[in-house]
Amino acid sequence: MWWDAHSHLSFYSEQDLNRVFSEGALLGLTTWLQGGYDQSDWERQQQIYRQFPKQIRTAFGLHPWAVTALAPRQLELQWTRLTDLAPQAHLIGETGLDYFHSREPQQLVLQEDFFRRHLILAAELSKPLVLHIVQAHGPALTILKASGQAFRGLVHAFSGSPEVAEGYLRLGFLLSVGPGLLKKGYKQLKQTVATVDLKHLVIESDSPQNTEKPEVEVNWVPRVARAVGEIKGTAPEEVLAISRSNLERLGL
Numbered sequence: 001m002w003w004d005a006h007s008h009l010s011f012y013s014e015q016d017l018n019r020v021f022s023e024g025a026l027l028g029l030t031t032w033l034q035g036g037y038d039q040s041d042w043e044r045q046q047q048i049y050r051q052f053p054k055q056i057r058t059a060f061g062l063h064p065w066a067v068t069a070l071a072p073r074q075l076e077l078q079w080t081r082l083t084d085l086a087p088q089a090h091l092i093g094e095t096g097l098d099y100f101h102s103r104e105p106q107q108l109v110l111q112e113d114f115f116r117r118h119l120i121l122a123a124e125l126s127k128p129l130v131l132h133i134v135q136a137h138g139p140a141l142t143i144l145k146a147s148g149q150a151f152r153g154l155v156h157a158f159s160g161s162p163e164v165a166e167g168y169l170r171l172g173f174l175l176s177v178g179p180g181l182l183k184k185g186y187k188q189l190k191q192t193v194a195t196v197d198l199k200h201l202v203i204e205s206d207s208p209q210n211t212e213k214p215e216v217e218v219n220w221v222p223r224v225a226r227a228v229g230e231i232k233g234t235a236p237e238e239v240l241a242i243s244r245s246n247l248e249r250l251g252l
């Protein structure tokens with residue numbers, strides 16, 4: 001029934017994956033959209049997809065952290081591999097800008113370059129995008145607008161203000177709300193959830209939360225849906241039903 005708009009199942013062992021799917025099913029979760037990181041992650045996603053085609057929707061992309069971490073030659077080799085594999089993915093990404101992770105000018109230029117390349121790739125393949133934008137909404141929106149493209153996709157772990165939200169909505173993106181909503185602070189996100197129509201919001205776990213020590217944690221999606229429902233005065237089941245139909249519009 002319910003979909004998780006963003007997770008990283010490639011972090012889990014075979015045994016834990018089975019637990020994610022069986023414990024998830026008990027909570028009504030049936031489908032997990034992925035965020036791509038690098039080549040080994042895409043290959044793992046493909047393995048999981050072969051085994052569990054109903055449960056996962058693959059996303060292949062070079063995450064901004066991978067873009068800054070890989071040596072230049074590796075980065076280009078992985079990009080070439082990505083362009084070969086991307087036709088098989090459901091979504092393109094994660095891609096975007098992360099100014100919290102790195103503010104070194106050279107690395108920012110590199111992140112922007114690869115962000116633009118992903119936008120072109122997604123357009124060529126007519127596939128939806130998964131965006132990862134941290135402390136860089138201004139420059140990201142400038143790049144997106146300058147591309148002149150029409151977009152489908154989602155901004156994962158969105159936590160920006162209603163004004164920033166409006167910028168992405170105008171471009172056609174969904175805003176994906178995750179466990180941040182359950183934490184103290186996150187005032188802008190709470191304002192955004194209060195003001196943006198549910199038809200633009202989707203719910204994600206971004207699990208595993210701790211990638212060093214991945215744990216099976218399937219209840220984030222229902223918990224975030226409950227928090228969204230409390231803000232909107234809507235039943236959590238309704239929030240999850242709308243989230244799913246929003247994601248279905250991506251044509252995965």
Ligand SMILES: [Zn+2]
Pocket residue numbers: 006007008035094156206
């Ligand atoms: Zn992610």
